[in-house]
Amino acid sequence: MTLYSRVRPLAFKLPPERAHNLGKRTLKAAQSTMPTRATLSYIYQYEHPALEVDLFGTTFPNPVGMAAGFDKNAEVTHALEALGFGFVEIGTVTPYPQTGNDRPRLFRLREDRAMVNRMGFNGQGMDRVRDRLERNAVPKIPLGVNVGKMNTSSEDEAIEDYRRVFDRLSPFADYVVVNVSCPNTPKQFDETSSDHLRRIFETLQDENDEDRPILVKVGPDSPTKSVLELVDIVLEFDIDGIVATNTTTGRDGATDSNREEWGGMSGKPLADPSTEVIRSIAAATDGELPIVGVGGVDSAERAYEKIRAGASLVQLYTGFVYEGPSTATRINKELVELLERDGFSSIQAAVGADLD
Template identity: 50%
Template sequence: MKGYDVVRPLLFQLPTERAHGTGHTLLKTVQGTPVERLLELYYRVDDPRLTVEAFGQSFPNPVGVAAGFDKNAEIPHVLASLGFGHVEIGGVTAEAQPGNPKPRMFRLREDEGIINRMGFNNHGADRIGARMATQSLPDVPVGANIGKSKSTPLETAEEDYLYSYERVSSHADYFVVNVSSPNTPGLRELQNRENLERILTTLQDAGASPLLVKLSPDLPEPAVTDALDLVIELGLDGVIATNTSTERPDSLRSENRREEGGLSGIPIQGRATEMIRFAAERVDVPIVGVGGIFTAEDAYRKIRAGAHVVQLYTGFIYRGPSIARDINEGLLELLDRDGYDSIEEAIGADLQ
């Protein structure tokens, strides 16, 4: 039995957000200590076949940590030591904000999912930017996911995004415009073409590069097409597909399925993969695949559907600290099975 198989039932006795905080605190405690080096030796998979080049960055492997896990850029180094090939911090907002009232994070154990309505709780762009400037960052790409402060009107959203970008611009390797979280009132209205273009061009004029946009899995096909057309027209560097979902599949069994917020994990796995494929068939930029990644096979399906790299969060909660190592080792086996010399050869293999 793996160590996390023993620990997980104990953690799952705690409220979801408290359990996450406990794990976060443990990782923060070992960061910068000799223990971190031991973690790296145990969990990191170094193999050139896993290397991916995307939007000007070199990823030592395709498995990253999604935004939301390290909101305040407190543990990027130790996350890299757990074997992740990139870390996305945030969402960062211009104003520090506590987020929505608790409880706001719920396990769907029977469905291997999470519902959260966190509401961009974070320390704010000033404090996060200062932390990134003074701490040691890992030798893997670090992205900054930027959202809108709750109190900022939609009409001036671009100013809010710009403020946050300017505070982290010198310390991140890529930047993500998050207009697709379901937990900030009105935020998803920024996905319409006019609003999104205003935000993106403001950031581009400020020098934001590489610049990516994160899309919702709940967008109807015409809206996704509009967003992807904008990616092409503005020359964006990449797309993240997808964020969490407000839809509730009929298959959900957990008593928490009726909680409000964004659904992640296995229940949105198929929808996220479909959206990756839809985007890959329409844009010639790297795609970051997110949604229901628990195993190497899950990651591989998204890569074959067109994702250059993938990210996970919910899988980390359910599978524990070995998940990046397990996926990367499994990916090498899948490459051997299918006769590929590298992950890059498998990208988009299932596209027409």
């Protein structure tokens, strides 16, 4: 029995957002002194050459990252590094602070190992995040910055929002993600229309003097045809990769009464749908476009399925809530065993192995 399996029932007695904030406060305290940070590293660090991934001009020590939404304001990047994650994606960061939707806005679907959230881009805004990054929040592991627009922005204002956050935060980023797939922010216009995506990519590439890798995050609910249209635009504008996927508005595979809450569902029921999106993007691009696979990863098997379907890296959020602080370490150790079992010399050799 792990320590977390004893603590979890207590944490789960709290409302989910309070438990999340308490967890983050604990991580903040743990990263704030060198001895506690070193102790975490000592317990959780696991390195293996087969896990290293060279991508986006940098080396990821392992392919398991913390997904966007957990550390929106770059407050616990060092703790996540100490817990053995191979990279961290902060954000979604908006130009100005936003409170997000009314509470409650985060729900556990315990039996389903899932969550529904309608946080609505709550965050401190780009200036606070930049200050933190300037002071000391950039970890040694690669850092992704997920950028978004204000909830009230019109289509034209949204383009300017993305440009400003990109401008302000990309100097700290190993890659930047444009998030056009949040299912719980107000829809002022179609964020995934071809015209809008073209305008975003054109604007950011114009701004991108330092040639930072730019990715776009897609949802799992679009028909395959529109995912393939997105792929065409991504290739047209030399976008460097796709993060697949965001949460789903669907409730397939969920039985908990909280399935009735509106918002995006994450966790176990999302595992297969997101893997299918990864597979179709990888197939459409002959495995040439880097994919960051996310949705329902809570074990090495789930991570490995996404890698074999074409993901070069994976991320998780909900798996961390249910499995606890050792999640990344355990997945990484077991991934090495899966690679050895199947005769792959590295993660990179296994990427896309299941594509015909």
